Amino acid sequence: MTLDKIQLDLLEKVADLHGVPSGAYNIRSNGTKAGRNTTANIDIVTKEDVDGIDIIIKPGTKNESVHIPVVLAESGLQETVYNDFHIGENSDVVIVAGCGIHNGGDAASRHSGVHRFFVGKNARVKYIEKHYGEGDGRGERIMNPTTVVELAENSYMEMETAQIKGIDSTNRKTVAKIADGATLIIGEKIMTHGSQVAVTEFEVELNGKDSSTHVVSRSVAKEDSQQKFISRVYGNNACNGHTECDAIVMDNAKVSAIPEIKANHTDASLIHEAVIGKIAGEQLIKLMTLGLTEKEAEEQIISGFLK
Amino acid sequence: MLELKNISYSVEDNGVKKDILKDISLTVDERFVVITGPNGSGKSTLAKIIAGIIKPTRGRIILDGEDITDLSVTDKAKAGISFAFQQPVRFKGITVKDLISLAAGKKISFTEACDYLSEVGLCARDYINREVNGSLSGGEMKRIEIAMILARSTKLSLFDEPEAGIDLWSFNSLTRVFENMHQSVKGNIMIISHQERILDIADKIVLLKDGRIRQIGTKEEIMPQILGATGYCPQIKE
Numbered sequence A: 001m002t003l004d005k006i007q008l009d010l011l012e013k014v015a016d017l018h019g020v021p022s023g024a025y026n027i028r029s030n031g032t033k034a035g036r037n038t039t040a041n042i043d044i045v046t047k048e049d050v051d052g053i054d055i056i057i058k059p060g061t062k063n064e065s066v067h068i069p070v071v072l073a074e075s076g077l078q079e080t081v082y083n084d085f086h087i088g089e090n091s092d093v094v095i096v097a098g099c100g101i102h103n104g105g106d107a108a109s110r111h112s113g114v115h116r117f118f119v120g121k122n123a124r125v126k127y128i129e130k131h132y133g134e135g136d137g138r139g140e141r142i143m144n145p146t147t148v149v150e151l152a153e154n155s156y157m158e159m160e161t162a163q164i165k166g167i168d169s170t171n172r173k174t175v176a177k178i179a180d181g182a183t184l185i186i187g188e189k190i191m192t193h194g195s196q197v198a199v200t201e202f203e204v205e206l207n208g209k210d211s212s213t214h215v216v217s218r219s220v221a222k223e224d225s226q227q228k229f230i231s232r233v234y235g236n237n238a239c240n241g242h243t244e245c246d247a248i249v250m251d252n253a254k255v256s257a258i259p260e261i262k263a264n265h266t267d268a269s270l271i272h273e274a275v276i277g278k279i280a281g282e283q284l285i286k287l288m289t290l291g292l293t294e295k296e297a298e299e300q301i302i303s304g305f306l307k
Numbered sequence B: 001m002l003e004l005k006n007i008s009y010s011v012e013d014n015g016v017k018k019d020i021l022k023d024i025s026l027t028v029d030e031r032f033v034v035i036t037g038p039n040g041s042g043k044s045t046l047a048k049i050i051a052g053i054i055k056p057t058r059g060r061i062i063l064d065g066e067d068i069t070d071l072s073v074t075d076k077a078k079a080g081i082s083f084a085f086q087q088p089v090r091f092k093g094i095t096v097k098d099l100i101s102l103a104a105g106k107k108i109s110f111t112e113a114c115d116y117l118s119e120v121g122l123c124a125r126d127y128i129n130r131e132v133n134g135s136l137s138g139g140e141m142k143r144i145e146i147a148m149i150l151a152r153s154t155k156l157s158l159f160d161e162p163e164a165g166i167d168l169w170s171f172n173s174l175t176r177v178f179e180n181m182h183q184s185v186k187g188n189i190m191i192i193s194h195q196e197r198i199l200d201i202a203d204k205i206v207l208l209k210d211g212r213i214r215q216i217g218t219k220e221e222i223m224p225q226i227l228g229a230t231g232y233c234p235q236i237k238e
């Protein structure tokens, strides 16, 4: 596998990888496979009908990880990729996906990833996804990830997503169906600046008895950027659902939060919280009394908030 | 040494001018100067003026002979003023260690953090990585606020009602913190307090009432005034 400096840098940004990871991995670069490794318990198979892969994790697989980073360094590349994760019962795995775009040209680069997770009974998954864009070309860097989650009885999935820099436009959609006793935790972090636009949409169906979800979105919108946070949580059984949108707006940015929580069962307990506002003046002042300038104080507050 | 010269502060409240501080002149050159007085007498306002958070309408602030009246909050902090708020501020995602590091002006080691935190009765192991958010109690926040001032070790430290919410931790420990702090830093410490135990260690007590200095003196001189001042109930001391 040969990757150039730009591709290696992107890999580090989106997957914290310095070179080739250990364990199972599939690296996709500029629309083609740049490397793959499978293990005794984790198989990766190229799809026949569409562009994408199947990741098959055997039941009972413990403490293994899968990395599937994507890097796009060629300006103007547009792709849609379908990746399906079949996570066996009783397994406990970490999956790291991420997409880095370097666009040094004037044509738009777009990556749309559709990730579907079929999580078996009693399995635990931690899914980490990072998005990052760079390059001084005028071409837009566009990312539209869709995540579909089906959690079987008593399974648990924690999803951490971050889009901190450089993506001009994103339309992120997460849809989940949760069975008895299963839990989905989502933590999303977004920072937008310039004229970036980010739309993020969650739809969680709590179908199972004692199913639960906690969706937390923290975001910072700077300059002329715009963000929209849409969350829908449907409680169809005795369940607990909690969504939180916590956003800092700066400059001329705009943020909207549109929640829908719907109880279709008397034992469904659903909460939505949304807080949108500028950085609290007293936070800035406290840090300034420690000797920081207003600008330094602002940076500390934002980096802590998005940590 | 801090000198306040004829400090006044007025605000417009619904079109009516309200004098919050009236002609305050005061020198802080002792180890411990305690400002006391009824609620609403202007104590916190005075501390905020010294720290630069609000600008006085009139008067000058002199620190070691230098006029710092017009400096920003940041520059006053850099000139050597620290201020522990009456109501500590909470932050999402910022940890106790982050705040103490920012206060110290450098990355601090676990041992250093432990020195500051144990001084205020907190175990570093339990607290260093905690976020300074709503999960901490008021009393924990007050102690972290004090630990930050210790980490700064500046020539003037202001504490606004440091005893509030510190229930489990004894007042003896709190006065010892101030004494140790003076030993190591050698600066001047100004404490806004109603606590008799804190008045006990004062070299000088300033009694504020209705925005004016009512009296400056020792505890023996001030106590009768305090008990006589409206808003004070001798039964509600602790």
Ligand SMILES: Nc1ncnc2c1ncn2[C@@H]1O[C@H](COP(=O)(O)OP(=O)(O)O)[C@@H](O)[C@H]1O
Pocket: B011, B013, B018, B020, B037, B038, B039, B040, B041, B042, B043, B044, B045, B046
């Ligand atoms: N910006 C303001 N506008 C109107 N009133 C104020 C303002 N700031 C302080 N005050 C009033 O000034 C008085 C002194 O407040 P403060 O300094 O907080 O008193 P203390 O700390 O002694 O309890 C109070 O009556 C308070 O309500």
Ligand SMILES: [Mg+2]
Pocket: B043, B044, B045, B086, B160
């Ligand atoms: Mg006060």
